[in-house]
Amino acid sequence: MRQAFAALFIALVFALAACVLAARRSYRPIGKAVALLSFALIPPVIGNLLLVLSGNQTIALIGCYTYFIGMDFVMVALLRFTFEYCNMQWKSPQLRLAVYAVLTLDVVQLLLNPFTGHAFDTEAVVLEGLNYYRLVPHIGQTFHRVVDYGIFFTILLIFFIKIIRSPRIYMERYSVILFSMIVTGAWQTYYIFSRTPIDRSMAGYGVFGLLIFYFSLYYRPMTLLDRMLAKMASDNSEALYFFDAEGRCIWANGHGIELVDIKGQKFDQAADLLNGKFGFREYTDKEWTHDQILGSGEEAKYYHFDKKSITDEKNRFTGSFLSIRDCTAEQLALAREMYAARHDDLTDLYTKAYLYECIEKELQKHPDRQYLVIYLDVMDFKIVNDVFSTAYGDTALIRLSDWIRKNLSKESVYGRLGGDTFGIFIPKKNFDKEKIEKELSHFSVKEGNVDYSLMIHLGVYEVGEKDKEVSVMFDRAHLALTTIQSEYQVHVAFYDEKTRKDVLWSNRLSAQLNDALKNRELQPYYQPIVDVNGKVVGAEALVRWIHPTEGFLSPAVFIPVFEKNGAIVEVDRYMWRSACEMIREWGDRFGDIFVSVNISPKDFYFMDVSYELQNLVKEYGIDPSRLRIEITETVMMTDLEKRMKILSDLRQAGFIVEMDDFGSGFSSLSLLKDMPVDVLKIDMKFLNKASDDHKAKTILQNIINMSEDLGIFSLTEGVETNVQHNMLAEMGCRLFQGFYFARPMPREAFERFLDEGDKLIVTE
Numbered sequence: 001m002r003q004a005f006a007a008l009f010i011a012l013v014f015a016l017a018a019c020v021l022a023a024r025r026s027y028r029p030i031g032k033a034v035a036l037l038s039f040a041l042i043p044p045v046i047g048n049l050l051l052v053l054s055g056n057q058t059i060a061l062i063g064c065y066t067y068f069i070g071m072d073f074v075m076v077a078l079l080r081f082t083f084e085y086c087n088m089q090w091k092s093p094q095l096r097l098a099v100y101a102v103l104t105l106d107v108v109q110l111l112l113n114p115f116t117g118h119a120f121d122t123e124a125v126v127l128e129g130l131n132y133y134r135l136v137p138h139i140g141q142t143f144h145r146v147v148d149y150g151i152f153f154t155i156l157l158i159f160f161i162k163i164i165r166s167p168r169i170y171m172e173r174y175s176v177i178l179f180s181m182i183v184t185g186a187w188q189t190y191y192i193f194s195r196t197p198i199d200r201s202m203a204g205y206g207v208f209g210l211l212i213f214y215f216s217l218y219y220r221p222m223t224l225l226d227r228m229l230a231k232m233a234s235d236n237s238e239a240l241y242f243f244d245a246e247g248r249c250i251w252a253n254g255h256g257i258e259l260v261d262i263k264g265q266k267f268d269q270a271a272d273l274l275n276g277k278f279g280f281r282e283y284t285d286k287e288w289t290h291d292q293i294l295g296s297g298e299e300a301k302y303y304h305f306d307k308k309s310i311t312d313e314k315n316r317f318t319g320s321f322l323s324i325r326d327c328t329a330e331q332l333a334l335a336r337e338m339y340a341a342r343h344d345d346l347t348d349l350y351t352k353a354y355l356y357e358c359i360e361k362e363l364q365k366h367p368d369r370q371y372l373v374i375y376l377d378v379m380d381f382k383i384v385n386d387v388f389s390t391a392y393g394d395t396a397l398i399r400l401s402d403w404i405r406k407n408l409s410k411e412s413v414y415g416r417l418g419g420d421t422f423g424i425f426i427p428k429k430n431f432d433k434e435k436i437e438k439e440l441s442h443f444s445v446k447e448g449n450v451d452y453s454l455m456i457h458l459g460v461y462e463v464g465e466k467d468k469e470v471s472v473m474f475d476r477a478h479l480a481l482t483t484i485q486s487e488y489q490v491h492v493a494f495y496d497e498k499t500r501k502d503v504l505w506s507n508r509l510s511a512q513l514n515d516a517l518k519n520r521e522l523q524p525y526y527q528p529i530v531d532v533n534g535k536v537v538g539a540e541a542l543v544r545w546i547h548p549t550e551g552f553l554s555p556a557v558f559i560p561v562f563e564k565n566g567a568i569v570e571v572d573r574y575m576w577r578s579a580c581e582m583i584r585e586w587g588d589r590f591g592d593i594f595v596s597v598n599i600s601p602k603d604f605y606f607m608d609v610s611y612e613l614q615n616l617v618k619e620y621g622i623d624p625s626r627l628r629i630e631i632t633e634t635v636m637m638t639d640l641e642k643r644m645k646i647l648s649d650l651r652q653a654g655f656i657v658e659m660d661d662f663g664s665g666f667s668s669l670s671l672l673k674d675m676p677v678d679v680l681k682i683d684m685k686f687l688n689k690a691s692d693d694h695k696a697k698t699i700l701q702n703i704i705n706m707s708e709d710l711g712i713f714s715l716t717e718g719v720e721t722n723v724q725h726n727m728l729a730e731m732g733c734r735l736f737q738g739f740y741f742a743r744p745m746p747r748e749a750f751e752r753f754l755d756e757g758d759k760l761i762v763t764e
């Protein structure tokens with residue numbers, strides 16, 4: 001009996017020591033408290049071990065002291081553990097101090113016992129033929145019991161209250177400790193009062209220590225976790241199905257039940273129902289994902305499947321779960337977003353980026369086909385916007401895109417490159433140049449009371465090297481287009497070697513301009529302007545480039561190049577200055593003849609035209625009325641009011657303003673009546689276009705009459721024959737300019753011409 005208990009106590013000491021070591025290593029805050037408690041339980045067990053083994057009184061007494069003082073430590077440790085385990089704080093530091101003071105007092109009075117004998121004694125009883133020293137309690141021992149029981153019952157009470165107040169799930173956690181404390185306490189009490197020789201309740205203390213160790217450090221409230229997971233699963237927006245190892249569905253959340261319509265919680269039907277709805281899948285041990293669309297068009301539903309397996313610690317398959325997400329809304333939003341990113345808002349055609357992407361794909365798909373890349377541009381679209389309205393402009397673009405959609409073959413791809421430009425990628429065999437040219441060169445857009453024909457130009461690049469970047473292909477198509485940008489007769493231009501050379505050539509010209517101005521390679525030529533009597537009254541200054549390598553260059557060749565890059569400003573400044581110089585030099589030598597200079601529409605963008613001209617005449621000290629200003633209608637197409645103001649300023653300053661090339665573009669007589677101009681310069685060239693001679697005459701007569709009525713002089717240029725001259729004179733035209741009188745000529749020739757002029761001109 002003794003040996004058995006001794007062995008049990010020794011085993012307990014080892015077990016508790018192991019708990020101390022393990023608990024100390026725990027990362028959880030309660031680890032320290034558990035370690036202390038396990039440690040504090042060792043001395044009472046050792047004390048009892050000594051009592052059990054003791055054959056003499058001294059050892060028995062040592063056993064008793066170890067036991068009692070040890071119990072005081074157990075109380076300290078138990079208090080600390082309780083506070084930690086129940087997540088509590090001392091009500092006040094004073095209370096804590098008082099409790100510890102009482103415990104200390106107990107230790108002191110127990111230590112005094114060998115001298116005073118007031119606490120307890122031992123008496124020998126014979127047990128299994130050996131002396132066993134049993135405790136004889138006195139008053140001090142009673143104090144000890146009151147203290148320890150007091151604390152012990154308080155702790156029981158704390159746990160009891162905790163159980164009552166905590167949610168059910170946590171009750172287990174507290175009740176296990178409370179229950180083991182009650183058992184141990186009762187057992188101990190039974191021993192104390194029954195005075196049985198060997199304190200068996202010590203075994204209870206040991207077990208109590210082990211229970212605490214387990215519940216504080218290793219126990220997880222599984223019911224709590226279960227509930228949390230179940231809650232998450234039920235609330236999940238996905239449909240969830242849990243399968244056991246045999247692939248039988250054991251549970252599904254609300255969405256899962258709804259999705260396949262599981263009736264009456266019969267979850268084992270789920271696999272069949274799922275197979276019925278989505279087609280056969282396996283619900284056993286494999287992990288897989290799958291995307292599926294049910295239905296089509298607007299009704300289409302998108303589902304994402306995700307199947308996961310669960311294995312135990314030995315990696316044996318224990319079950320699986322399937323989640324099905326209805327991603328229809330996401331897919332639709334994504335599709336909408338994709339669509340918006342790929343389609344132009346206004347025309348609903350592809351955007352540039354997406355068009356390029358599609359073209360790349362087409363090229364990869366059909367590497368053997370021959371394709372054309374077309375750059376389509378509306379001429380003077382800015383003017384359309386300004387003159388009519390942006391709303392009309394938008395309508396025009398929409399009509400144009402509708403035309404493209406309707407008339408281009410299925411195999412072509414097209415989109416809006418930006419503004420008024422469109423890109424088309426079309427198999428060469430499907431490109432009907434005649435049709436496109438016919439329908440697009442004058443593309444009528446009728447909207448409200450506006451009926452205007454857009455003039456559309458196409459630059460075409462035949463795809464040669466398929467691995468060229470699409471942007472380069474469009475650059476080339478655009479280059480081709482620039483070669484006909486100011487043309488009214490040609491609407492389609494193909495990129496070829498010549499285009500490339502032309503572009504290189506224009507770039508070279510631009511680079512040479514500064515030097516050319518310095519070296520006086522640019523020269524003014526003068527074309528006489530005569531009155532109705534054939535008397536030279538002025539001249540138009542027209543620029544020529546006597547190029548060192550290219551020879552004589554017509555302005556028709558280089559002016560458009562410089563208009564495009566803005567260098568025209570330099571040319572015009574130079575020409576105006578030359579004209580002023582000329583006027584000053586001539587003085588009255590040939591009477592008060594005037595010089596007309598040309599003003600490019602671009603000049604208005606790059607400089608203050610009125611300011612520059614006024615400064616020039618001041619600088620040269622000449623009469624502004626001798627420097628005539630030729631502007632074209634295009635100048636008035638943008639910023640109409642601002643430009644009118646500039647012209648009015650110029651007229652106020654004494655300049656004479658001429659409307660050049662009347663009849664070429666937008667020619668509107670109604671616009672003319674508000675226009676601050678003095679002279680209308682009608683170009684015969686444009687009239688010759690009118691096939692019907694009679695019609696041309698009528699138009700001309702009307703223009704002349706109308707301008708006269710408005711107090712505007714008419715000047716006809718491009719007069720090539722005597723017949724024309726006579727007819728115009730008869731119609732009431734005041735001034736004339738044309739090859740019939742003289743071609744533009746250099747300064748010296750013009751001066752000679754002036755000297756002998758009158759003789760040269762035939763008038764009737």
Ligand code: C2E
Pocket residue numbers: 527541542543554555556559568571572575598599600660661717718719720737738739740744
């Ligand atoms: P424009 O202002 O309409 O000039 C009249 C053009 O008609 C000149 O061409 C002239 O040589 C040509 N011409 C004159 N009489 C006749 C005729 O009887 N029959 C025919 N077929 N043509 C005739 P040019 O000199 O080649 O100039 C072409 C254009 O270049 C000019 O047209 C003008 O727009 C521009 N230009 C010329 N010099 C300048 C300049 O200094 N500055 C600016 N901005 N443009 C200029």
Ligand code: CA
Pocket residue numbers: 540598630660
């Ligand atoms: Ca002119």
Ligand code: CA
Pocket residue numbers: 660661681683717
């Ligand atoms: Ca002209």
